[in-house]
Amino acid sequence: MVIVYNDAGRVATAVRSVLDQSLRSHEVIVVDDHSTDGTPAVVEKLVAEHPDTVRFIRLPANSGHCGAPRNAGVAAARGRFIMFLDSDDTLDVHACRNMVAEAEQTEADMVIGRCVRHDVATGKETSWMPWLVKQKVVYTSLREQPELLYDVLSTNKLYRHDFLVRENLTFLEDRLYEDNLFSASAYIAAKKIAVIPQRIYTWNIERKAANLSITRRAADIRNITDRIIVTKKIDELLAKHDAGDLRLQKDVRFIENDLRVHLARLSQLPEENQRALVEAARPYVQTLQDDAFREAKPLPAMAAYLVRQGDFHGVAAVHDYMVNKPFQPHLTADLVVRDGRVYWSDRHLDDPLGREVLDVTEMGFQDRQLNKLRLGGTVDALQQDGDVVTVAGSFTNPLGRITEESDPKAQLVITDRRSKQRVFRVEAHLAVDEQRIGWHVAFAPEKILRPVGLIDPLYSVRLHVTVGAERADLALFADDDVLDAIRLPTRPRLSRLTADLLQGYRTDSGNLALRLEADGGAAKLGTAAITGVRSTNFGARAWARAAEFQKSLRQRRNTRATKLSWYENVFLKMPVKKGTVVFESHMGKQFSDSPRAIYEEMKRQKIKFSPIWVYAGHPTGFPSDAKLVKRNSWGYLQALAQAEYWIDNQGFPHDLRKRPETTYIQTWHGSAFKRMGFDQADVKRQSEAQQTRLSNAIDRFDFFMVRSAHDERTLTRGMRVGAELLRVGYPRNDALVKGGNDKELAKLRKQLGLTDDRKVVLYAPTFRPEEVNRRSGLQLPFDLSEFTHRFGDDMVLLVRPHYLVSFALPPAYGHSVRNVASVHDVTPLLQISDALITDYSSLMFDYSLLDRPMIFHVPDYDNYVGATRGSYFDLGETAPGPLTRTSEDLIAALADLDANTTTFAEKRRQFVAEFGEYDTGDAAKSVVDRFFGTGNRRG
Numbered sequence: 001m002v003i004v005y006n007d008a009g010r011v012a013t014a015v016r017s018v019l020d021q022s023l024r025s026h027e028v029i030v031v032d033d034h035s036t037d038g039t040p041a042v043v044e045k046l047v048a049e050h051p052d053t054v055r056f057i058r059l060p061a062n063s064g065h066c067g068a069p070r071n072a073g074v075a076a077a078r079g080r081f082i083m084f085l086d087s088d089d090t091l092d093v094h095a096c097r098n099m100v101a102e103a104e105q106t107e108a109d110m111v112i113g114r115c116v117r118h119d120v121a122t123g124k125e126t127s128w129m130p131w132l133v134k135q136k137v138v139y140t141s142l143r144e145q146p147e148l149l150y151d152v153l154s155t156n157k158l159y160r161h162d163f164l165v166r167e168n169l170t171f172l173e174d175r176l177y178e179d180n181l182f183s184a185s186a187y188i189a190a191k192k193i194a195v196i197p198q199r200i201y202t203w204n205i206e207r208k209a210a211n212l213s214i215t216r217r218a219a220d221i222r223n224i225t226d227r228i229i230v231t232k233k234i235d236e237l238l239a240k241h242d243a244g245d246l247r248l249q250k251d252v253r254f255i256e257n258d259l260r261v262h263l264a265r266l267s268q269l270p271e272e273n274q275r276a277l278v279e280a281a282r283p284y285v286q287t288l289q290d291d292a293f294r295e296a297k298p299l300p301a302m303a304a305y306l307v308r309q310g311d312f313h314g315v316a317a318v319h320d321y322m323v324n325k326p327f328q329p330h331l332t333a334d335l336v337v338r339d340g341r342v343y344w345s346d347r348h349l350d351d352p353l354g355r356e357v358l359d360v361t362e363m364g365f366q367d368r369q370l371n372k373l374r375l376g377g378t379v380d381a382l383q384q385d386g387d388v389v390t391v392a393g394s395f396t397n398p399l400g401r402i403t404e405e406s407d408p409k410a411q412l413v414i415t416d417r418r419s420k421q422r423v424f425r426v427e428a429h430l431a432v433d434e435q436r437i438g439w440h441v442a443f444a445p446e447k448i449l450r451p452v453g454l455i456d457p458l459y460s461v462r463l464h465v466t467v468g469a470e471r472a473d474l475a476l477f478a479d480d481d482v483l484d485a486i487r488l489p490t491r492p493r494l495s496r497l498t499a500d501l502l503q504g505y506r507t508d509s510g511n512l513a514l515r516l517e518a519d520g521g522a523a524k525l526g527t528a529a530i531t532g533v534r535s536t537n538f539g540a541r542a543w544a545r546a547a548e549f550q551k552s553l554r555q556r557r558n559t560r561a562t563k564l565s566w567y568e569n570v571f572l573k574m575p576v577k578k579g580t581v582v583f584e585s586h587m588g589k590q591f592s593d594s595p596r597a598i599y600e601e602m603k604r605q606k607i608k609f610s611p612i613w614v615y616a617g618h619p620t621g622f623p624s625d626a627k628l629v630k631r632n633s634w635g636y637l638q639a640l641a642q643a644e645y646w647i648d649n650q651g652f653p654h655d656l657r658k659r660p661e662t663t664y665i666q667t668w669h670g671s672a673f674k675r676m677g678f679d680q681a682d683v684k685r686q687s688e689a690q691q692t693r694l695s696n697a698i699d700r701f702d703f704f705m706v707r708s709a710h711d712e713r714t715l716t717r718g719m720r721v722g723a724e725l726l727r728v729g730y731p732r733n734d735a736l737v738k739g740g741n742d743k744e745l746a747k748l749r750k751q752l753g754l755t756d757d758r759k760v761v762l763y764a765p766t767f768r769p770e771e772v773n774r775r776s777g778l779q780l781p782f783d784l785s786e787f788t789h790r791f792g793d794d795m796v797l798l799v800r801p802h803y804l805v806s807f808a809l810p811p812a813y814g815h816s817v818r819n820v821a822s823v824h825d826v827t828p829l830l831q832i833s834d835a836l837i838t839d840y841s842s843l844m845f846d847y848s849l850l851d852r853p854m855i856f857h858v859p860d861y862d863n864y865v866g867a868t869r870g871s872y873f874d875l876g877e878t879a880p881g882p883l884t885r886t887s888e889d890l891i892a893a894l895a896d897l898d899a900n901t902t903t904f905a906e907k908r909r910q911f912v913a914e915f916g917e918y919d920t921g922d923a924a925k926s927v928v929d930r931f932f933g934t935g936n937r938r939g
Contacts, residue, residue, distance in 0.1 A: 361811075582614065673840050766838070830850065
């Protein structure tokens with residue numbers, strides 16, 4: 001059945017999605033909640049066109065909720081199964097067939113399918129709670145999968161009609177969120193619940209719709225009040241059915257989903273509204289079990305805990321940081337360190353639960369790069385004195401990391417939001433405090449802000465902060481009073497007839513931006529004339545066509561298909577730029593590895609070339625004398641298309657074809673212990689198309705670097721490399737064989753605080769996919785407390801996670817442990833380390849060149865090698881160091897480092913002979929001499 005209210009423009013699409021079902025035996029009941037627009041006429045036309053299939057029920061008065069029309073539809077239904085559809089959504093063409101087939105096969109009372117959220121503006125689609133519909137499964141009780149309580153939608157489900165009647169399952173008619181109680185009741189009553197992974201329901205999201213949905217009006221007091229009343233009824237339902245054991249799962253869901261929706265963007269409301277919302281939720285939140293705060297995701301748990309405490313300022317700060325797109329997340333909390341742990345604030349730490357919930361040590365604020373902290377700033381005041389405007393604001397100083405000694409600098413950057421081509425910069429002055437940093441700018445806007453006019457009506461406003469080699473780009477926020485006061489006089493290049501003012505406004509993301517407006521007489525006259533032309537039929541059509549074309553162009557311009565088309569049909573047809581070399585290391589994450597070594601050798605030999613370095617994220621740590629392009633940007637595509645050489649250590653995007661005139665030197669990033677390429681079980685399981693795609697990407701290599709015959713037997717065969725092999729070793733290892741830059745190493749030691757004579761031990765494990773999305777990233781498989789207790793006075797441990805994995809080091813260990821994730825290049829870290837702890841990482845092959853102790857900590861060896869990845873040799877027999885399985889074993893091995901030096905000396909020699917035979921210290925020079933030396937010889 002389809003329920004509708006004042007939705008004449010979309011209801012026909014919803015109904016047709018049912019009429020077009022591949023399952024032909026069905027009826028469509030449209031229940032109109034007494035619309036006042038053209039909806040009845042649209043539905044009556046559909047009835048006339050399909051009299052045997054479409055039925056129309058019109059309620060005598062508007063109920064104000066979804067419950068009454070749904071109940072009316074169920075009462076009128078004649079079929080064996082019932083599904084619900086909202087008038088702004090659609091069903092997949094095979095939805096009914098798939099759901100009915102599963103219901104009949106399993107005899108389930110209800111069937112759940114995949115719901116997909118479709119952003120109408122962008123076309124982006126995301127599955128609704130995908131973990132619940134990964135595969136076919138049948139549950140005989142909600143207790144078998146309590147997380148079903150997360151999915152409270154009634155619309156991605158099919159119900160047996162007699163099940164609804166037998167269990168008297170109806171929707172509340174006087175409350176919002178009627179789905180929540182209905183779904184919970186159905187879950188508890190059902191004897192069988194079937195789940196299928198197929199797409200069933202498309203939930204269309206229109207963020208700028210005139211009539212916002214309930215969830216889009218979540219900040220209304222009525223909404224949160226109804227939500228809590230409905231949630232209390234669910235609690236009563238669970239108690240009535242002796243399902244109190246499910247209460248914890250429901251409480252966690254309330255924290256992670258329900259409460260979070262209502263408090264999103266809290267900081268943008270007036271303070272009295274913030275307080276009212278928190279106070280409305282607080283009594284119920286105080287009834288939630290303590291374990292719900294412990295088990296819920298950290299940020300929603302903190303927000304809920306602060307609601308419980310009535311700390312609405314704290315609640316707002318948490319929601320500032322965890323909002324989802326399109327909103328702009330930003331850090332405003334005043335973080336503190338207590339007893340070696342990091343806390344969201346210094347309030348409520350005397351409460352044991354508060355101390356647990358507010359502990360954010362694992363989020364890594366203490367050592368994460370500034371550009372990854374999502375800092376946000378405020379604009380607090382604006383003053384005008386003659387032609388000069390002074391704008392002032394502040395932003396949080398995370399744990400006091402920004403100091404006067406670090407010489408921070410800032411710029412206010414104002415950029416055309418559409419083209420990104422016009423950028424105006426104003427130097428900002430900073431006042432550094434341990435908790436907050438004040439900033440202000442003073443400038444004459446009419447002299448500095450020179451938009452074109454007409455074609456560039458909107459400008460973004462950001463604060464760019466630089467601290468040493470780190471840079472952060474801060475979104476700015478302002479309350480309504482300050483926002484209204486931001487009126488910057490301007491002089492457009494198309495004259496003041498087009499505009500004379502940049503007015504502050506709040507974007508859909510919630511942050512500050514500027515809009516061109518007319519304030520003075522000339523500007524109003526000019527804009528009135530333009531408006532007059534636009535108001536004519538011809539002018540309106542022309543302007544609308546131009547605006548639509550520009551919007552369409554912007555949307556299409558950044559799709560992958562558009563970029564690939566330009567790459568193939570435009571960029572690849574441009575001439576190759578002789579001497580242009582594109583360098584990329586680890587997909588743009590770093591300035592490191594063999595590409596860096598080749599680049600620096602070219603600089604040392606004074607080769608004439610045009611270097612282009614690829615970066616991902618923020619271009620921190622890359623050379624200032626090279627052109628930088630962002631990975632997958634337009635500049636990136638053009639650079640690759642016109643480059644004479646590609647040099648990288650992992651792989652340029654698979655869908656980019658290499659022209660014959662370009663030479664691709666693949667340095668790779670490590671010898672193989674783990675099975676690689678087509679030797680991997682998961683690659684063998686791929687489809688033929690997927691394997692062909694991988695093979696085509698590898699076939700682009702012209703030259704492939706290896707460091708031993710072992711590489712030739714394993715790595716190159718596993719990857720089916722057909723390129724010419726360069727048997728010169730790895731350029732990155734030249735420094736390990738012949739010694740590196742002493743000045744750089746001294747600088748690194750100082751940067752890491754290695755100023756005493758303690759031994760340096762590097763822990764560098766391999767990549768594990770499960771660590772990428774894990775909240776804490778890398779979890780150390782040994783007792784860090786025991787390490788610091790035993791060796792803190794004699795050793796410093798450097799922790800180096802894989803570049804795709806995060807790591808958070810508690811401040812308590814700062815004396816004897818360092819997080820070195822932000823150091824781009826691992827080679828200098830190897831050089832300054834007296835010993836290496838690793839597992840299956842290819843760093844074992846590199847570090848062996850230094851002839852220093854190694855320990856292989858492999859608590860998951862049997863699973864990793866035997867069941868997960870597989871290997872090319874027996875590590876236990878070959879490793880030039882002990883294998884440890886427990887934390888105690890590792891501690892014992894560290895205590896015996898001196899013996900390790902001698903005991904495994906012969907094994908290290910054999911290891912180097914087998915796996916590093918081509919590493920002679922001249923790899924970079926060999927490459928440069930061959931490809932970039934006299935005559936620029938190719939091949």
